[in-house]
Amino acid sequence: MPELKRIAIIGASAAGVAAAFALRRAGFDGHLSLYGDDVREPYERPALTKTLSGGHGGIHPIVAPHTYSDSGIDLQLGQRVVGIRGRTVTLEDWSAQQYDSVLLATGASARRLQVPGARLGNILYLRNADDAERIASRLSTGGPLVVAGGGFVGLEVAAVARGLGIDVTLVESELLPFMRSAGPEVARLVADLHRDHGVRFFTGDRVTEFRGEREVAEARLASGRILPASTVVVGIGAEPNTSLAIGVGAACRGGVLVSAAGQSSVPWLWAAGDLATCSDPHGVTNRSIDHWDSARHQGHAVAHAMLGIATKQAPVPYVWSDQYELTYQSYGRAISGDSVVFREGSQPHQFLAFRVCGDRIHAVSGIGLPREVRAGKVLIEKQSIVDPRALRDPHLDLCNIP
Numbered sequence: 001m002p003e004l005k006r007i008a009i010i011g012a013s014a015a016g017v018a019a020a021f022a023l024r025r026a027g028f029d030g031h032l033s034l035y036g037d038d039v040r041e042p043y044e045r046p047a048l049t050k051t052l053s054g055g056h057g058g059i060h061p062i063v064a065p066h067t068y069s070d071s072g073i074d075l076q077l078g079q080r081v082v083g084i085r086g087r088t089v090t091l092e093d094w095s096a097q098q099y100d101s102v103l104l105a106t107g108a109s110a111r112r113l114q115v116p117g118a119r120l121g122n123i124l125y126l127r128n129a130d131d132a133e134r135i136a137s138r139l140s141t142g143g144p145l146v147v148a149g150g151g152f153v154g155l156e157v158a159a160v161a162r163g164l165g166i167d168v169t170l171v172e173s174e175l176l177p178f179m180r181s182a183g184p185e186v187a188r189l190v191a192d193l194h195r196d197h198g199v200r201f202f203t204g205d206r207v208t209e210f211r212g213e214r215e216v217a218e219a220r221l222a223s224g225r226i227l228p229a230s231t232v233v234v235g236i237g238a239e240p241n242t243s244l245a246i247g248v249g250a251a252c253r254g255g256v257l258v259s260a261a262g263q264s265s266v267p268w269l270w271a272a273g274d275l276a277t278c279s280d281p282h283g284v285t286n287r288s289i290d291h292w293d294s295a296r297h298q299g300h301a302v303a304h305a306m307l308g309i310a311t312k313q314a315p316v317p318y319v320w321s322d323q324y325e326l327t328y329q330s331y332g333r334a335i336s337g338d339s340v341v342f343r344e345g346s347q348p349h350q351f352l353a354f355r356v357c358g359d360r361i362h363a364v365s366g367i368g369l370p371r372e373v374r375a376g377k378v379l380i381e382k383q384s385i386v387d388p389r390a391l392r393d394p395h396l397d398l399c400n401i402p
């Protein structure tokens, strides 16, 4: 492997920041640039929904600001990389720097809803701190709020808005919100949680048009329903930011295609986080798990791979989402054909759902039962042999399963 003296990381969030510190910890002592187009110190995106209720407590730096310079990381904030050519990285002001290797960690952008009226005022998206502040400012004026999309972002926004007493209607094209992330069984329970908090759902339906003067006044649905709206938040997924990778000719398919180590089809170009799509030895592509923990781990692992250090086995994927006073957590990866075993908790809305194949657990998720979900994770890690029927028993302490 040629000696690496200069590395650029583009994108200063979960994956990029984790990669930068992992490179230093692994002994890389060359020049290390970390470019981020956001002007703020890198912050934790999952906490952004907390800013929506009007406080500023949701902008949490990933690490204390001085840590970058202490570790010799040249953090360049408010610097958008506009092109990469022959390992030369070009910024918006046309200044250019040459590197030996480049790690792309540019993440994803909120997918836009392409319907008539989509450019009216107060139709908002949530991906960064500025977006969160815009939504917070709108929610402070009251409702009605229409949320388009019942995934993680849509449901979290709905929960915060209900907490503020705002009238919320959520429109979801699937038959249940949260179904793509959690499957129908869990989605049904999550929908009940939101209904009990007063969220109105129109499922199996979609927004086809917005109307209003300069600002949105109503959302029209495929079913013909008309929903009054003073604010709309659209949460219909994210598109990986692949333009830089495409510019250097790296193969992309629903993200930058990378090997298990994170290397793209251009040998000096690597990718990690929401941007990356891994292709297994059989050519089957697996979208990366678009979540904070997974992006951090990928950043760490790719940094090691860039230095030629063998990567440890990836940890069990972890996803969480704060909704009302409860936290949804999920460990592992369900596989099509897994059966679902439920366990109810003692409080309303508490549950555990195990995805089981034979006598092995592939994934565990739950609301309001963090200890049990963590115990389930350990069973996945140990590949413990379980009796699926016993998992239903609320008296069975999962920590006692060998």
Ligand SMILES: Cc1cc2nc3c(=O)[nH]c(=O)nc-3n(C[C@H](O)[C@H](O)[C@H](O)COP(=O)(O)OP(=O)(O)OC[C@H]3O[C@@H](n4cnc5c(N)ncnc54)[C@H](O)[C@@H]3O)c2cc1C
Binding pocket: 010, 011, 012, 013, 014, 015, 016, 035, 036, 037, 038, 045, 046, 047, 048, 049, 079, 080, 081, 082, 105, 106, 107, 108, 126, 127, 128, 152, 153, 241, 244, 272, 273, 274, 275, 289, 290, 291, 292, 293, 295, 318, 319, 320, 321, 322
């Ligand atoms: C509102 C919200 C809530 C979330 N909540 C949760 C949660 O509760 N749990 C969970 O597990 N996950 C959650 N996620 C998902 C999680 O935040 C993402 O999976 C994670 O941030 C991905 O990290 P990343 O580093 O790959 O990309 P990103 O976090 O998207 O970061 C990419 C960075 O690159 C920058 N960038 C892009 N292009 C350029 C360029 N050309 N030049 C310079 N910089 C560039 C971007 O501005 C951005 O700062 C949430 C996401 C959002 C938006």
